[in-house]
Amino acid sequence: MELFEKKFDPELYKTDFHWKEGDYDVYRVCHWSAPGCHNSCGILLYVKDGKLDRVEGDPNQPYNRGRLCMRCLNLPEACNELLDRLKWPVKRVGERGENKWERISWDEAYDIIVENVQRIQKEWGAEAICGMIGTGRNVCWQNPLICYAGFGTPNMSFGFLSGDCCMVPRTSLSFCVCGDLPVVDASQFNEERWDHPEYEYPEVVLVWGNDVIKSNGDGFLGHWIVDMMTQAKTKLIVVDPDLTWLASRADVWIQPRPGVDSAIAMAMTNVIIQEDLYDHDFVENWTYGFEQLAERVKDMTPEKAAEIAWVDAEDIRKAARMFAAAKPGALQWGLTTDMRVNGISEAHCLMSLNAICGNVDQAGGNYLAREAYSMNLAYLCGYFENLDVDMRAKRLGNDISPMHQFGLSSTAASDVVLQAIECGDPYPVKMLWFQGCNSIANMAAEAPRVYDAIKTTEFNVVVDYCITPTAVACADIVLPCAMSPERNQLRTWWTPLRQSTRVVEYYESKTDEQIILELGKRLNPDAWPYETDVDLLNARLKEGGVPEDFAGLQEMVYDWEPLQYHRYEKGLLRPDGQPGFNTPTGMIELYCTTLEAFGNDPLPSYEEPPEGPLSTPKRFEEYPIVLTTGHRSFEFFHSEHRNQKTMREFHPEPRVRIHPETAEKYGIEDGQWVWIENQRGRCRQIAWVTEGMKPDCASAEHGWWFPETDGAEPHLFGVFDSNINNLTSMMVVGETGYGAPYKGLLCKIYPCTEENSRIMPSEQVTRLGGWEYDRVEKLAMGGHQYE
Numbered sequence: 001m002e003l004f005e006k007k008f009d010p011e012l013y014k015t016d017f018h019w020k021e022g023d024y025d026v027y028r029v030c031h032w033s034a035p036g037c038h039n040s041c042g043i044l045l046y047v048k049d050g051k052l053d054r055v056e057g058d059p060n061q062p063y064n065r066g067r068l069c070m071r072c073l074n075l076p077e078a079c080n081e082l083l084d085r086l087k088w089p090v091k092r093v094g095e096r097g098e099n100k101w102e103r104i105s106w107d108e109a110y111d112i113i114v115e116n117v118q119r120i121q122k123e124w125g126a127e128a129i130c131g132m133i134g135t136g137r138n139v140c141w142q143n144p145l146i147c148y149a150g151f152g153t154p155n156m157s158f159g160f161l162s163g164d165c166c167m168v169p170r171t172s173l174s175f176c177v178c179g180d181l182p183v184v185d186a187s188q189f190n191e192e193r194w195d196h197p198e199y200e201y202p203e204v205v206l207v208w209g210n211d212v213i214k215s216n217g218d219g220f221l222g223h224w225i226v227d228m229m230t231q232a233k234t235k236l237i238v239v240d241p242d243l244t245w246l247a248s249r250a251d252v253w254i255q256p257r258p259g260v261d262s263a264i265a266m267a268m269t270n271v272i273i274q275e276d277l278y279d280h281d282f283v284e285n286w287t288y289g290f291e292q293l294a295e296r297v298k299d300m301t302p303e304k305a306a307e308i309a310w311v312d313a314e315d316i317r318k319a320a321r322m323f324a325a326a327k328p329g330a331l332q333w334g335l336t337t338d339m340r341v342n343g344i345s346e347a348h349c350l351m352s353l354n355a356i357c358g359n360v361d362q363a364g365g366n367y368l369a370r371e372a373y374s375m376n377l378a379y380l381c382g383y384f385e386n387l388d389v390d391m392r393a394k395r396l397g398n399d400i401s402p403m404h405q406f407g408l409s410s411t412a413a414s415d416v417v418l419q420a421i422e423c424g425d426p427y428p429v430k431m432l433w434f435q436g437c438n439s440i441a442n443m444a445a446e447a448p449r450v451y452d453a454i455k456t457t458e459f460n461v462v463v464d465y466c467i468t469p470t471a472v473a474c475a476d477i478v479l480p481c482a483m484s485p486e487r488n489q490l491r492t493w494w495t496p497l498r499q500s501t502r503v504v505e506y507y508e509s510k511t512d513e514q515i516i517l518e519l520g521k522r523l524n525p526d527a528w529p530y531e532t533d534v535d536l537l538n539a540r541l542k543e544g545g546v547p548e549d550f551a552g553l554q555e556m557v558y559d560w561e562p563l564q565y566h567r568y569e570k571g572l573l574r575p576d577g578q579p580g581f582n583t584p585t586g587m588i589e590l591y592c593t594t595l596e597a598f599g600n601d602p603l604p605s606y607e608e609p610p611e612g613p614l615s616t617p618k619r620f621e622e623y624p625i626v627l628t629t630g631h632r633s634f635e636f637f638h639s640e641h642r643n644q645k646t647m648r649e650f651h652p653e654p655r656v657r658i659h660p661e662t663a664e665k666y667g668i669e670d671g672q673w674v675w676i677e678n679q680r681g682r683c684r685q686i687a688w689v690t691e692g693m694k695p696d697c698a699s700a701e702h703g704w705w706f707p708e709t710d711g712a713e714p715h716l717f718g719v720f721d722s723n724i725n726n727l728t729s730m731m732v733v734g735e736t737g738y739g740a741p742y743k744g745l746l747c748k749i750y751p752c753t754e755e756n757s758r759i760m761p762s763e764q765v766t767r768l769g770g771w772e773y774d775r776v777e778k779l780a781m782g783g784h785q786y787e
């Protein structure tokens with residue numbers, strides 16, 4: 001009790017930007033990246049002798065209320081004791097792959113970059129330059145802006161993330177079907193949080209393929225669901241092949257074979273319609289195409305879906321009834337939705353299921369989240385202002401699907417970028433600018449193939465805080481970026497607006513804002529009329545009509561806007577001010593007119609993954625385990641944090657989860673190194689034998705490299721040794737160009753022995769040409785050419 005009171009002592013926990021506490025200067029800011037994260041929690045930075053010494057959660061910040069994850073608490077190690085943190089710009093002195101670098105000044109680095117950019121612009125056209133970005137860190141507008149307003153290219157791409165299959169299928173589909181993005185309402189969009197007079201807790205949260213306690217993905221803190229469970233007895237339905245913390249506390253846990261969730265979602269929708277459990281008022285007044293939806297799902301009975309997904313039909317019925325009865329219910333969907341060839345369709349299934357239960361734009365249901373002050377500080381930042389129509393038309397991928405062409409995706413399609421590098425089709429790509437992306441360790445599917453490609457481009461730059469495997473493989477220049485406490489930054493990725501001020505520095509590293517500004521001024525001065533990073537940020541605030549400037553936001557940290565529910569009834573969602581959703585019909589389109597106009601299936605559908613027990617039975621005999629990949633962990637953010645000692649103490653090696661029966665079948669023991677293999681390649685991880693995992697399935701980790709080991713090839717920090725993306729594929733994407741099968745493959749697993757481990761995958765890839773198999777040479781829309 002004493003502790004609790006002390007925690008909220010106004011003398012100790014102030015709301016000022018800065019105060020003194022003993023030897024410490026304390027600063028009240030928020031964290032985003034680097035190192036990476038999808039949130040920006042309120043934190044207190046304790047600085048001693050000019051160094052970050054300690055981090056605490058800010059108890060006065062309504063967003064996280066003092067709570068922090070282990071990665072944030074470990075920020076001092078990330079800033080000061082990270083293994084081989086980069087202190088200054090370097091240029092390559094040996095061959096690519098040798099990991100030999102020489103210190104250079106920022107001026108020299110910029111001169112080399114400017115010279116190469118201008119040469120490539122002249123010889124190949126600006127479109128031959130491509131920005132490479134990772135997930136939504138605080139590089140998500142800086143990288144695009146330097147591409148569009150500096151290099152003059154329309155190409156900024158997720159670093160070989162096949163089918164743009166993170167969030168983009170879900171968001172694009174949401175924009176087509178309901179005009180906005182529905183996010184579970186955990187009262188996070190208003191300052192009063194749970195005390196807001198209109199807030200209601202969800203009765204049921206349907207957690208679909210999302211380990212939100214670990215991932216806290218897309219600006220949603222998993223712990224808010226725990227708050228709901230403890231404060232309001234919110235119940236859970238979890239759909240996950242693995243026993244997550246939330247699944248272990250769910251009323252219904254459906255444990256599907258990875259890759260076929262749309263069958264379950266359609267069956268649940270079917271039950272809700274057949275048993276007349278849907279929200280009649282909402283369906284009649286605010287949705288379009290209910291009859292067609294009913295017709296489409298009619299044949300997907302719980303029994304049929306159960307057979308497809310290896311689950312129990314009664315569980316599907318139970319989940320459907322429970323979700324439909326919840327007033328409100330809320331849908332928490334995860335990455336698995338995107339990581340399918342039919343990602344768009346799976347998202348449509350889930351969206352429809354949620355909509356007919358009347359949960360969209362309801363308090364405690366799914367809030368329609370928008371950028372703070374409708375500012376465009378994301379992947380399209382500067383696109384329209386800096387590129388003319390002809391240049392925009394050249395964006396790679398615009399020709400593969402209307403969804404790309406009409407701007408539902410804001411990136412160049414990464415599969416087409418790979419095709420452009422490999423075959424010069426539709427035109428060659430000659431320079432890669434990696435800022436916030438370590439492709440071959442993590443983002444790229446078919447990593448060995450991408451490795452081969454990125455080594456061939458003429459000039460590459462990596463902006464990162466360490467030398468990554470991607471940098472060793474292909475970079476000519478590496479620029480050191482600052483960590484979060486070392487930068488002046490804004491976050492607008494959904495309201496509220498957040499601001500954070502630089503309070504420490506590290507050698508010669510610079511912030512992403514400083515880097516793009518200094519480079520932009522040299523390349524295209526008219527587009528960069530600012531002196532400092534703060535000027536650049538102030539210009540963004542002014543554009544957004546934000547009342548405060550950067551300095552004015554310092555004490556606030558979080559700038560909350562007023563919150564409104566039922567905006568569709570009040571005419572607050574559409575630009576014409578009419579009631580309804582921002583779609584052509586003004587309704588949530590269960591039958592989607594935009595997809596129809598694009599020549600895509602306008603209704604939700606179920607499709608088997610290109611490789612699976614039903615689609616490729618012969619291959620299934622050889623590779624009898626259904627594999628899902630990339631399950632998040634507390635310690636790491638993708639390929640990051642492997643270079644923090646503390647994280648490696650908690651999580652020293654990569655792990656693949658398998659059920660005891662499956663382990664027994666293949667002679668695998670818990671804790672043993674095993675090979676995970678399919679026709680494209682193999683990698684090794686430690687077997688984690690657990691009752692939690694679905695039998696005959698496996699869940700392998702992603703993002704592994706070993707920064708403590710030799711960086712030069714052939715070892716290359718061991719980046720291919722445990723890389724699950726030796727097994728995934730590029731160029732096999734949905735008919736829309738979106739969605740790729742990272743979750744839902746086939747593999748076999750067998751113990752590593754001395755005999756079968758003589759050649760490690762890193763050597764195989766860097767020295768022996770990788771594994772022999774047929775690469776799908778051309779982009780395969782809706783690709784099914786596996787058997």
Ligand SMILES: Nc1nc2c(c(=O)[nH]1)N[C@H]1C(S)=C(S)[C@@H](COP(=O)(O)OP(=O)(O)OC[C@H]3O[C@@H](n4cnc5c(=O)[nH]c(N)nc54)[C@H](O)[C@@H]3O)O[C@H]1N2
Binds near residue numbers: 036137438468724
């Ligand atoms: N098999 C499989 N593969 C997957 C996934 C999966 O589930 N399964 N998940 C996929 C998904 S959803 C995604 S989004 C991708 C993510 O892939 P990425 O987001 O590309 O992640 P990283 O490979 O960690 O690369 C990010 C790099 O940016 C650096 N960095 C961090 N913060 C900053 C910053 O503020 N500025 C700059 N300049 N650099 C910074 C880091 O040090 C790191 O080297 O991975 C994908 N890969």
Ligand SMILES: Nc1nc2c(c(=O)[nH]1)N[C@H]1C(S)=C(S)[C@@H](COP(=O)(O)OP(=O)(O)OC[C@H]3O[C@@H](n4cnc5c(=O)[nH]c(N)nc54)[C@H](O)[C@@H]3O)O[C@H]1N2
Binds near residue numbers: 634
């Ligand atoms: N600590 C940490 N946090 C992160 C990240 C990180 O690397 N580390 N990455 C960030 C990024 S970019 C993203 S996109 C998000 C992703 O965050 P999440 O959406 O939580 O993604 P995952 O952890 O890949 O998978 C979530 C769950 O899906 C289950 N699953 C796997 N395959 C299937 C399937 O076929 N069907 C169903 N129903 N479930 C399946 C897994 O068992 C797992 O429990 O996390 C973000 N947050």
Ligand SMILES: [Mo]
Binds near residue numbers: 135166167335
């Ligand atoms: Mo992601």
